[in-house]
Amino acid sequence: MSTILGCLATAAMLPSALASSSTLAALALQNVLDRASPIFGSYVNRTPDKAEWMKAYPDNTPLVHLNIPGTHDSATWNYDEATQRSLKGITDLNQVTVPVPETFRCQDLPFIEMLDMGIRAFDLRYSFDPTNTTLVFYHGPALLSETATVDDVLFGFYQWLDDHPSETIFLSFQHESSTAKYASNNAELQLNLYNILVSAEARHYFLQKKDQLGNLGEARGKIILLRRFDLDQLDASYTEALPGLHFSPSLWTDNSPDISLVYNSKKNLTAFIEDYYQPLTPTGSSAVENIRWKFNATKRHLLKAATGNEDSLFWSFASGGVNHQLVSFLEQSKGKRLGIVMFDFFEQPSELIDTFLTL
Template structure:
């Protein structure tokens, strides 16, 4: 065999190896947000297998996580980021203010979570899109593009599943994060790249059937491309929830995401209970629980072909002492919150919704109590 023929016969192998190495590099870079990639074929990693292809996505019960990327935002992370965040010239409060999860995205996927709340902005060097929660820089290494490749790989390994990704520009990140045309163009390029076109469901302003969405991502666009020509927005798939129409701290939001078909989303995002000053944790938890349950009950009884999106997450840092996201979700572990937080109180409520549609529900610290997601998936 000639050297030329030998090289040609090796070319596909070399190309495949390089592609594998490149993917591994991207997944390694994504680790601070996505977590270390592991393949899991347990029942909860493929729970959508039990649903028929004809199932409408708006009829499904989808467990999700609020501020999904914050799981790794510890004091150690904050300290490690300080050299970068100092460029933003802001003082970042304690990590408990921002941390809403404790397990990485890969674990969330393998444990049944299918909807993710991702907050992006330009990094402090004004170079690339990364993840934030308010002032908190979650990682300088893991870019939006890197993390998407983690989702792509997971979908290749779990082709029966579909994922909902909510992207929102995090506007409170200070100096370099103005949502200008440069930043919007970066996001547009990421979401219209060849890989994204393959993995994102390309329908627009409508959720279809599970069979058409298996192995793909449903984009929930909680951002505008208002600094770019209209043609850029027209080219994006998914459902558009303009920030200008999403009522801040709204317990009862109604958004029409398809005007021609009058397709409507009913949303609860009452993230900071407006309790009286110096209210206690029990009161804040109760107000948040009441708003959460009210929207879920509407999902079980009304507008069966509409989208219901409920956020079980909350905080009240204006209190003294503050009620961090963990306290609203799980209680403070003392006699002052004997019934736990919203998550614990949702367990008996959800048990009573067997056989009903509850829609998309976003949790903080979704893994506690341990039966929460099991009960949700058994509805």
């Protein structure tokens, strides 16, 4: 019995044979994965070449030395006109105007295909659904699914790790504030997220290490939590109980090519971040000019990662149409540490992730 099925079987145990409880647990898990599928994708256990690329690295490899491919606004792959239209009845409760779907889409493939193709870092934007009852995924005011809750999608990651125990996943959680007319990052919402992240399942699958990144060996089969949120409406003990690295949104400079955040003051551990998502080009600049500014900012930050302190964390957001230019840069960066890099439409061009993973 897999780890996650074992947890579910225990929770659903009846005074009958273990085989019956195992069947019930499998059915319960499948129900969860089906609900998660609009974001996670339809679960299939397979092992293509890049699904277990971390096997090539020894257990004593520091995580900050690895090159980790990720996706920016990861949950947006299924947001098209049909999705927007099907959700209109529920999203009208948010009392906001949602622009055309193309405005919000940054990916083309579901989470399970991202994982199987080597992606290990996910940018997740959450808030309350329009009924203020469950946490779901958004990009701005665009509700990405009503059925795929944060909790359900996490079970997809848990199952994938059971099937690929050599791997480590980085999940960045950020509250999306512009979802509804009266949206609020209030105590109820924060408590909802906290309860998800300290559940029995989460405590098993999230690495229970705080304010530092260790070696790959201890992180295999686990999730590293990157907390781009505050629990400032709750007692400080709630924040203390969460694992992972904390990047307070109050300290994350908006639209900046060069952010420095200390995530462990005792050890003076710093993350250097590039999140320059809207290049400040002169008024009237063309899309080509905007992309050039974005590429230059991303390239500068990756060069800084390649030459910077090897114990520092480097995190870059290579969004904004720079993928093709990045391929040639990556080909000239063999043997360099570039850190976590978040891509838009990561499978375009097809050689991008292959090149990144063979640095």
